[in-house]
Amino acid sequence: MILPGPRDFVFSAKTFAAAMLAVFIAFAIGLPHPAWAMLTVYIVASPFAGMVQSKALYRTAGSIIGASAAVVGVTLFIDMQELLCLFLACWVGLCIYMALLVRPPRNYAYLLAGYTAALVGFPSVDQPQAIFDTAVTRVEEIVLGLICLSLVNRLVFPQRVGPVLRRRIDDYLEAARLWTRDVLTGHGEDATGKVDRHRFVLDAASLDALRVHAAYDTPELRAAEGHVRRLQQRLQALFSVLVAIEDRITTLRRLPGVADGLEPLLLMLARRFEEAGAGTDDRALLAEIDRLQPTATAIRADRNALLLATLLARLRDLLSLWAECRELRAAIAEGRPASGRAPAVELHKDHLTAALAGLSAAAGILTCTSFWIASDWPYGGIATMMVAVACSLFAALDNPAAVARGFMRMSAVAILVGAVYVFGIFPRIDSFVLLAIVLAPFFMAAGAALAIPPLIGTALPLLVTTVAVMELQNERVIDFAAFTNAGIAQLVGIGLGVAVQSLSRPMGPPWAIRRLKVAVNRDLARLAAGNSGMDRIRFENRMFDRLHGLALRLAGDRPDRGAILNDALMTLRIGLNLIALRQVLRHMPEQAVQALTTALEALERSFRAQADDRVTENPLPVLDRALAEVSALPPSPDTDQALLSLAGIRHALSLHGRIGGQAAEPNAIALAGAGG
Amino acid sequence: MTGEYDLAGVLVAPMLVWALLAFVICLGIYRVLGAVGAYRFVWHRSLFNTALYVLVLGTIAAAVS
Numbered sequence: 101m102i103l104p105g106p107r108d109f110v111f112s113a114k115t116f117a118a119a120m121l122a123v124f125i126a127f128a129i130g131l132p133h134p135a136w137a138m139l140t141v142y143i144v145a146s147p148f149a150g151m152v153q154s155k156a157l158y159r160t161a162g163s164i165i166g167a168s169a170a171v172v173g174v175t176l177f178i179d180m181q182e183l184l185c186l187f188l189a190c191w192v193g194l195c196i197y198m199a200l201l202v203r204p205p206r207n208y209a210y211l212l213a214g215y216t217a218a219l220v221g222f223p224s225v226d227q228p229q230a231i232f233d234t235a236v237t238r239v240e241e242i243v244l245g246l247i248c249l250s251l252v253n254r255l256v257f258p259q260r261v262g263p264v265l266r267r268r269i270d271d272y273l274e275a276a277r278l279w280t281r282d283v284l285t286g287h288g289e290d291a292t293g294k295v296d297r298h299r300f301v302l303d304a305a306s307l308d309a310l311r312v313h314a315a316y317d318t319p320e321l322r323a324a325e326g327h328v329r330r331l332q333q334r335l336q337a338l339f340s341v342l343v344a345i346e347d348r349i350t351t352l353r354r355l356p357g358v359a360d361g362l363e364p365l366l367l368m369l370a371r372r373f374e375e376a377g378a379g380t381d382d383r384a385l386l387a388e389i390d391r392l393q394p395t396a397t398a399i400r401a402d403r404n405a406l407l408l409a410t411l412l413a414r415l416r417d418l419l420s421l422w423a424e425c426r427e428l429r430a431a432i433a434e435g436r437p438a439s440g441r442a443p444a445v446e447l448h449k450d451h452l453t454a455a456l457a458g459l460s461a462a463a464g465i466l467t468c469t470s471f472w473i474a475s476d477w478p479y480g481g482i483a484t485m486m487v488a489v490a491c492s493l494f495a496a497l498d499n500p501a502a503v504a505r506g507f508m509r510m511s512a513v514a515i516l517v518g519a520v521y522v523f524g525i526f527p528r529i530d531s532f533v534l535l536a537i538v539l540a541p542f543f544m545a546a547g548a549a550l551a552i553p554p555l556i557g558t559a560l561p562l563l564v565t566t567v568a569v570m571e572l573q574n575e576r577v578i579d580f581a582a583f584t585n586a587g588i589a590q591l592v593g594i595g596l597g598v599a600v601q602s603l604s605r606p607m608g609p610p611w612a613i614r615r616l617k618v619a620v621n622r623d624l625a626r627l628a629a630g631n632s633g634m635d636r637i638r639f640e641n642r643m644f645d646r647l648h649g650l651a652l653r654l655a656g657d658r659p660d661r662g663a664i665l666n667d668a669l670m671t672l673r674i675g676l677n678l679i680a681l682r683q684v685l686r687h688m689p690e691q692a693v694q695a696l697t698t699a700l701e702a703l704e705r706s707f708r709a710q711a712d713d714r715v716t717e718n719p720l721p722v723l724d725r726a727l728a729e730v731s732a733l734p735p736s737p738d739t740d741q742a743l744l745s746l747a748g749i750r751h752a753l754s755l756h757g758r759i760g761g762q763a764a765e766p767n768a769i770a771l772a773g774a775g776g
Numbered sequence: 777m778t779g780e781y782d783l784a785g786v787l788v789a790p791m792l793v794w795a796l797l798a799f800v801i802c803l804g805i806y807r808v809l810g811a812v813g814a815y816r817f818v819w820h821r822s823l824f825n826t827a828l829y830v831l832v833l834g835t836i837a838a839a840v841s
Contacts, residue, residue, distance in 0.1 A: 251826065254822035254823075254826075255820075255822055255823050255826060258822060318821070
């Protein structure tokens with residue numbers, strides 16, 4: 101059990117103050133649903149100013165768009181209940197689909213656009229004349245809540261993302277250093293090596309989650325964001341280089357004779373990465389690398405010399421990347437502004453999963469509205485709204501139904517808490533000060549849990565549903581029947597959301613992993629075909645995003661974790677070699693182009709087959725023929741590069757072993773064949 | 777106090793219009809202050825900015841009414 105500390109209670113007190121300020125203003129200027137302003141405060145609240153800012157921005161944008169959509173829908177389909185419900189259901193589904201294709205914090209705007217339309221539109225099905233007022237007040241109340249929260253968050257004990265971001269960067273670099281050392285000393289595949297590698301991937305993901313918010317923090321941090329993005333890209337490149345180095349070293353160590361000259365160099369390099377601050381002068385190391393470089397003729401005569409040459413090239417990359425990373429870290433620490441635009445980050449997108457989530461939400465909403473219209477249940481609107489909310493909030497998760505179930509349990513508890521307030525306490529108080537005093541104990545306690553990431557899933561539904569069922573109002577009528585009905589409608593709505601999601605998306609993480617595998621193979625096929633839409637940076641970005649996805653989903657003690665990650669790493673390297681090969685293809689002599697094109701086509705077919713779970717011919721013989729063809733050419737930088745890339749691809753494919761002629765594993769969990 | 781502003785048939789409270797106007801003016805002032813480097817002498821930047829905003833809004837309200 102994690103208990104909140106003093107800092108969490110300060111956060112909770114700030115949030116509560118902001119909520120009360122919002123409610124007070126809402127009462128004072130006569131807004132009809134002060135609870136919406138308070139809800140907003142609790143939904144957006146986060147310990148960091150930058151996070152509040154980014155969420156607030158996207159929440160406002162999303163609410164305005166959603167409310168406008170509801171106004172348009174209600175005016176278009178006035179007197180046509182069924183069509184209006186269909187329109188709103190499709191709108192929510194579409195928004196969820198769009199939201200799943202972008203990342204936080206921007207996806208928030210799409211989600212909000214979706215369920216704001218539901219929150220504004222469904223209550224208006226019975227009374228369309230009020231739609232404009234409902235839409236305007238909803239937006240007003242949300243903006244009011246956000247302004248109050250931002251003010252309190254910025255003015256009272258502001259907590260900056262900056263120091264945390266710097267700490268994460270240091271963690272990330274440290275993880276990179278540790279794993280580099282493991283690889284160089286040949287411990288990359290040991291238990292420690294695997295732990296370090298996993299940490300590397302996870303640290304990258306957590307840094308990324310923080311970086312997106314840094315852009316909305318103080319101006320200084322906004323300037324650093326470009327550096328951070330560049331640093332991430334360098335570290336991604338470092339990662340792929342290390343993967344390449346690792347299995348070249350493994351292969352070379354098995355061959356007698358070749359490794360003798362290599363060992364002293366690796367030892368020198370490992371010493372370089374032994375301590376956090378050790379050495380910055382690479383000249384001795386580079387000289388040593390140059391000394392070992394085999395000649396151009398040796399590369400052609402001897403496969404092992406070729407392998408050694410590729411290893412040395414990667415070691416050079418390693419040194420220069422590491423120097424760049426340290427330079428960037430220093431620039432961030434000193435707050436030097438970034439020059440020029442940082443490269444955009446391209447991420448993994450999964451249209452099928454997104455569409456499935458959108459469709460299931462629309463189906464759930466339609467089911468609920470049919471029941472509502474058929475049965476004339478006066479609280480059906482609330483239930484429908486909750487279906488939309490439950491489907492939107494958890495759409496991005498692998499296993500939305502399980503989380504939504506937890507949400508439902510906490511909502512039930514919250515309805516009881518709300519009942520105690522509404523029937524036990526509110527009748528006895530008659531002023532705003534008293535209201536704040538009676539609300540304080542519960543909200544301060546539950547609010548503190550909001551500051552602790554593992555507890556958010558419990559605290560948020562508790563707080564939000566309590567606020568929702570209390571329906572704070574200036575003159576309230578105590579109506580037990582209405583309260584019970586609304587509470588039941590809430591639970592029915594969330595329950596239906598759970599049901600729809602467990603029906604449509606029951607596969608959980610294995611499905612997500614499988615989708616990642618398909619996407620990887622598609623990208624490889626595209627690279628082999630020389631698709632102009634793919635370049636190195638874009639591919640590396642996407643692959644790294646997929647690696648994060650895999651690492652997060654393999655967080656437990658799954659026995660096949662190592663194998664799946666290894667497969668993914670292998671594909672990263674094959675992809676990079678394909679890019680290099682494509683680049684030199686133009687400058688090659690005629691007969692070699694012929695052989696290389698045949699090889700690339702064979703590879704493309706094989707990757708496509710892997711993506712579709714089909715079986716095709718083994719591309720290795722074709723690759724060997726191309727290798728022989730290129731080896732026969734007179735030496736030049738281009739042919740050398742082609743030779744190195746071909747050898748790299750062949751090496752990865754042959755290590756991988758599960759490719760081509762053999763059937764892909766029927767088990768959906770394994771990323772079998774992702775490498776081939 | 778003046779009456780409500782009429783924006784294409786939608787009546788808007790004057791306070792809202794002033795608040796937006798003050799916000800735009802303040803964005804300009806923040807930028808100038810940042811360029812000059814005045815924030816080096818400010819202890820709590822957000823607090824300073826908020827106070828400045830209130831002053832600008834107050835000035836507008838006083839000038840109009």
